[in-house]
Amino acid sequence: MSINKVIISCAITGSAHVPSMSDALPLTPDQIAAASIEAAQAGAAIIHLHARNPEDGSPTGDPAVYGQFLPVIKQATDAVINITTGGSATMSVEDRLAAALAFEPEMCSLNMGSMNFAFFPAAKRIAHWKHGWEEAYVRGSDAYIFRNTFRDIRTILETLAGTGAKFEHECYDVGHLYNLAHFVDEGLVKPPFLIQMVFGILGGIGPDPENLMFMKQTADRLFGREAYQWSVLAAGRHQMPFCTQAALLGGNVRVGLEDSLFIERGRLAVSNAEQVLKVRSILAELSLEPATPAEARALLGLKGGDCVGF
Template sequence: MAKRRPVIITCAITGAIHTPSMSPHLPVTSEAIVSSAVEASQAGAAILHLHARDDETGKPDQSVEGFERIVPAIARQTNAVLNLTTGGSPYMDVEERVRPAAHFAPQLASLNMGSMNMGLFPMLKRHEDITGWERDHLEGSRDLVFRNSYIDITYVLETCRENGTRFEFECYDTAHLYNLAHFADQGAIEPPFFVQTVFGLLGGIGAHPDDISHMRRTAVRLFGDDLVWSALGAGAHQMRVAAMVAASGGHVRVGLEDSLWSAPGTLACSNADQVRVAISIIEGAGARAATPDEAREILMLRPLKEQT
């Protein structure tokens, strides 16, 4: 019998897009983020993509202190690869966003590969009753450019270079793949390139099957055998994109950062629930969930013993 292909499942635990009032299941306190991350790991996620939040307000918190409340605890309780965001919130500058990765020197960190409009305001139609900073967070995105200039990207790469941190390159559109190819051509990054293509967020590429195929073809053409391709679908697109990607030989990302839903009209009860759905999709495609150590091998991460 042929060996089943290992598929890396990344679980993005909380993010900086959804706000506390949108779902009672979104982890926003440090304790809840740690608990949810551990559960997702136990369910089969090989990589945990981490953001922190303010324990009192639930606002995105990119301080070292905020991550200190979650990173050591998760590292003690799981074998998962910890992937710290350098995206933070689109309202933050790059110096603030990179601080946790610079401090903790994780095996993996995210890196957004281009600037974009980031339209969160359509969610106001579904959450008309939210107030305060949550409404401002969504409404303000009508005039929001998520800046990731070439100088910003270089700053993150140079800040983390001595740490041995590798990157999940987040690409929201075709141009972001070409930006990544530019940095590869300049020798600023080394393969393999863990490319996380993002579909269905307003301001980026859509989630039509043609969009997914186009991004995959472009990434394969640009990076060839150096590519480790993964994808996520935002909102209601999440599991449909996961199914297409798993069937096409890619890796998948799920989690409450990307979608609050488990089915149309049904809120996901936890990150672990979404991981379990992803595993059923992957197994249905004739593959299996990769272990954290297999993910480390595929991505050529430095040894776990060096992880803070």
């Protein structure tokens, strides 16, 4: 496969952003399915998925909700479907695992360490709250510890081992790379694996270009360049600059309304697909092309879309 190929992931809705922040945020199963299909058609090879309670947009790990949109996306696209095991910082590990266990996707996300995961400063920018749960959820994030202990990580790896799913290993700080190295040494994570380097979350490593370089250099030192694929996401206004830097360095990219609600300074994105098209245009300016789902599967050693449980 050409070295000019870049895997675009799109994170459709997440759990940190609340409905009051953007009317474009997909909340219902129909909205999540439609947004995912549009993102895939725009060029995303991997669709990263959370679920929301259809009534009020709050995060949920309920497999019954996932079951309303996963088959729709699969029938309409060839994209790799990636189900979160992160859920939200307020969920138990059991709740976070429920959908992945029920549907056995090709990929799951896996957070590689505990951290303060905070987004409370966003409350200052919201004048009107649409739902009763939102304000306490956002303001209360100054007390959130996103728990991902070594036991939790081992539990997720071992519980899903029999499904054949591989992981988007989300590393929010340098220490998370060393946590991943521990599980590689133990044989619970095998190459090729995907490292998703995360920048700009309050509580994680900061959105400084030097930090991206340091994370990549550390990963090379720990794993060797041939053992892993790497991708970058950055929160908010840092999204496109960090994707550009990653692409220039030979990495893959992640966009989506989970990571940033904006398409440019001061303008909210109208859809996930708009962000995919923008990063795709950036790649084109760099003489790079989006990888197809089949190419992403080959690079990541995935089991194939015909081997999932939905």
